[in-house]
Amino acid sequence: MSKDGSSFFFPTLLNEAAKWAQKNSLWPMPFGTSCCGIEMMSTLSSTYDLSRFGAEVVRFSPRQADMLIVAGTITTKMAPVLRTIYDQMLEPKWVIAMGACSSSGGIFDTYSVLQGIDEIMPVDVYVPGCPPIPEGLIHAILHLQNKIDKGMDRKPAERPTFDDALNAMTYRKSYSDIKADFVLTQDYIDQQKASAQEK
């Protein structure tokens, strides 16, 4: 970097080299929950080989991966788990929302399904389909590689923060006007266990 801040030739080439290395060796962390997980497995296996594009090393540890493929429906019970995994990944990291369920909730607009993982984390590529065929996932990865190459990034205002994620997972109480007449407490469980042991 020269004194007035403009890039020198060497760092630019280094930047390009870094991007080339990143895009051609995206190590996926497959987070397959449901049907899209099976199609992801098909993509990773021999017929539609994903390792052609550098994404061979599927790392099931988030600390060793840089691309998170969320394949399948994410429920409100699973959301904190997914957010934890996302937080454990190191920068730079990219997220692919594979399938309709992780993009927008899919066909499940119910009380327990997250309507898209972009409620809790920023997503780079959405893959439509239910489930998307393996060529679709490959297209998404190529698109992501393109995106890394061009240095495209979402505007900072669109990226949900950790507090947004918290808000999404803790919904507004005003929706719920069900009064709980029975609250399951530890005392009740102990009482039941005791009476079961007596019998």
Next chain:
Amino acid sequence: MRTSSVAPGAAFVSRQESFNTRLKEKFAQGRKLEFDKLAEPVLWVRNAEEAKTLVKAMTLDPEFKCDFLSDITAYDNQDGEDGEQRFVLVYQLYSTTEKIRLRIKALVAESEDAYSITDLFPAANWLEREVFDMFGIKFKNHPNLRRILMDERFTGHPLRKEYPIKQREPFKDNIQFHLGANPLRVDTETAQSEK
């Protein structure tokens, strides 16, 4: 031999029919015995306690030998068509030796407790937990009556007819629960004060 989905093979139908006649003679006194669309018998009992005694009798009976529990479920009887009480508890039994099915239904009121059959069938453990989770029917003497499909702190019972399908439930401390006592980098006081 021609078969279809409604009229199955001859040997199996005759066995089920002879079972139905013996069931009528033996167990149907004072109880309503119906036959559903597949000619499988449905025995209505008066309350949940009787359901448990009947299930026990079915397992011990040398003729029927219902040794396999297929399913325990329930449905909401909110419009009162099957009786006055709120829920209908359904037990599906099967006999592996006689190869016949039997369904036992009991009417359970909203504040009433049903009786757990985990001492007869260990398989009933999770099935009854699911009925509790989805409907709110509690089972006496169940070793582990907690929610199974929903989160532990969920209030409300989803499969009841008045529960709207899109209504979510807030979990104020869901993050703290799953991330342990110290979540990653959030200030717990501000997170709670935002509600």
Next chain:
Amino acid sequence: MSQNPNSQTDFYNPNVLINLGPSHPAMHGTLRVMCRVNGETIEDANCEIGYLHRAIEKLGEDKTYHQWMVYTDRLNYCSALNNNIAYAMSVENLMGISVTERCMWIRVICMELSRIIDHIICVAINALDLGAMTVFWLLYHWREEAYTMIESMCGMRLTTTYARIGGMSYDLPDNFTERLWKFCEEFPRALDEVEGLLTSNRIWIDRTKNVGTISKEDALKFSITGPCLRASGVDHDLRRDRPYYVYPELDFDVVVGSNGDVYDRYLVRLEEMRQSVRILKQCNKKLPQGPLWVSDKRVHIPEKLEVYSKMEVLIHHFKIFMEGIDVPKGEAFTCVEGPNGELGFYVVSRGGPKAWRMRVKSPSFMLFQAFEQSVKGGKIPDAVAHLGSVNIIAGELDR
């Protein structure tokens, strides 16, 4: 753990709480097994499910019968055709409709094909967990072949939604019989290769024999069904005991194991795949020509050509899809022998286009309950092998 957290003995307490958590390397889906571990021995296990609870049963009360067909694919997504057909069968039973001959044979072909692909997944993932990756690559190629055939039938590989109430959505393509013959000729060779790789492999036998044993009494007590029940020695197969469709006319053997361990389940699944190929060959030979749709006006979805040209047919089509079919009051519990076990649909209808209660009795639910009990006392690697062999599909488990 220990009552007194400050005591010195707590330091020497060997028990550790380990989470085979919802995010699983073994790609089994969203299950959680909390184990209290002493060294590597699991002293106590507590399983938690519900991480994929998508309220499919509640949606059954919200959607019409035809609309809900889509959700049945997502139950056991490894063998979606089977679920579609089981559900169509349950609604047809409720309405008192019996489908045509050709439809029955096509449905049996679909069910056996889905049995093959589900068993492939189970054996391949089980082998992958224990390190035998070659089996995974080998068998997945055949899964793609089966997918290509399924795609030629209904247009979609995985979530097929092929069956309709009263018939099937499309007839088989013209060259399907030849392709099915080719599949039936070549697929058993892959099974021979897998057998050569695994069955007498010292490492495989050491890892899977006497591991995850579920005894005969336990299997019946925990109401498990399917290949796991048969591997434990119980001779129970709904295709033979309570037959449906054309199974009485087909010649096949029911595979029963002896020990109930992982090795037996693997052998039972391999042999069941061979029996399924045998059934497919017979179906291919005996497949009759004829109408695909039952001629019942309540459910028969008319041909598109007629819908676009005749007025009454257009209105009929409109009524079926906008209002839904009118199912009479009643209930039915229909079980089929799915690849994973006894899949049952308990449909309660109070008349009208929507069900009053749509209950799915899934085999994985009971299997996971049995797993929770049988994993206690074993070691963690054994738990992984056991989990792979029991074939828990999370979509079916949580619905």
